[in-house]
Amino acid sequence: LMLIACEFLFDELAKYLETHLIETKAHWLRLNFTRIYQKFFRIMSFKIYKNGAMILWQSTLIRFLNRKTFLRFKKMH
Numbered sequence: 001l002m003l004i005a006c007e008f009l010f011d012e013l014a015k016y017l018e019t020h021l022i023e024t025k026a027h028w029l030r031l032n033f034t035r036i037y038q039k040f041f042r043i044m045s046f047k048i049y050k051n052g053a054m055i056l057w058q059s060t061l062i063r064f065l066n067r068k069t070f071l072r073f074k075k076m077h
Contacts, residue, residue, distance in 0.1 A: 021029060029036065
């Protein structure tokens with residue numbers, strides 16, 4: 001649930017869950033630290049990749065839209 005809250009940017013829910021887990025499930029968190037860390041790292045790596053891909057796509061689109069050939073095509077239609 002914590003990972004889903006972080007993934008969908010439910011910040012308040014994520015903070016509440018984080019506090020709740022630390023206060024009530026500290027032992028479980030220590031026992032499962034490696035698994036939790038791996039899942040969190042996988043999600044954060046994907047977010048970084050996704051953000052980088054979006055920036056690359058936007059810059060490519062902007063360059064395409066600013067090209068003379070596109071501007072001429074736009075004027076023709």
